[in-house]
Amino acid sequence: MSYTISLTVNGDRRDVTFEDARVTLLDLLRERLALPGTKKGCDRGQCGACTVLVDGRRINSCLTLAVTLDGADVTTIEGLARGDVLHPVQASFVEHDGFQCGYCTPGQIMSAVGLIAEGDVGTDPERIREGMSGNLCRCAAYHGITEAVLDAARRMTDDKTRKSA
Template identity: 60%
Template sequence: MDTSDSAPRLTRRSVLESGVAAAAVLGFAGRVQAAPSPAPHAPPALAAEAATPRLPVTLQVNGEARPLDLDPRTTLLDALRERIGLTGSKKGCDHGQCGACTVLVNGRRINACLTLAVMHEGDEIRTIEGLAEGDRLHPLQAAFVKHDGFQCGYCTPGQICSAAGMLSEAKAGWPSTVTQDLTAPVSLSDAEIRERMSGNICRCAAYPNIVAAIRDAGGAPTRL
């Protein structure tokens, strides 16, 4: 049987076409194999942080100069806790609603989570760690112990710092919304203390003991 008609004919053109096709396939495969794998991309937040210039700032904390190199977006609370290691000031809500992060700046109480660290160069910052003098507790610290003004203790540093600032405000004659007589010295009634401390939340609800502790310490001289 003659099969010459069914067999493919080998011609010059078919040889050239096959060679060109093979070269193209091999060349493409080589390029795909040689192409470097794409570098992993950093998350946008980390990339932005890495690109943000850092600023030198020296914070005066508890009577000591603390030089830092900070991202200008760093809050005072994060600078105190993460960079200086003063973890007494607590991060609760991180939105200025609970008061757990309260510290004293130039004698006035502020929420450390709502202010930037770079804004406070030259200010006198005092945290809960700076209230006692060695082994001698601040009058408010001693009163909180005496009256059991805490349970879990998470809010306690902010409560005490806020109370220290509040007692100074009352001593200076600053009225509150419940002050009855604006011409007389402020009397620290339970209503006054509760109103003035309303920015500090205790999830354990130790408020009666907190009020008793502040009322007790209100007659003691304060250093702030």
């Protein structure tokens, strides 16, 4: 049996057909939609490497069956930059060395974008650490990650303030 869902991925709305109800969003992205930027670290929601935004919320794409996402709006790491202009969180990760091997990085960045959007942590490093603790980093770049999220959160808040002023 095949399934067709309507999905917006990184701004492109498309009908996606797949043949298997067991397909997760992660494997749909990686193996069927040629978007391998989202990474598989554990395939059971324990590491956060597969974090993407679905309708603006950060989720573990490995725990989400694709068939449940008809009509959803998905943002992956590939959809964050605007052309050559990096998203503030991406730029901040480079600047603060918020990664080493880079494998958990797409998930860290999507999680950080989601976290900042949630609006609960502000620029409190302790809350950022807590809010980013669903994303494991075995290289242990946590210091840089926290600094990067903090800096990006500040910059994005400043931008918002400027725009509304």
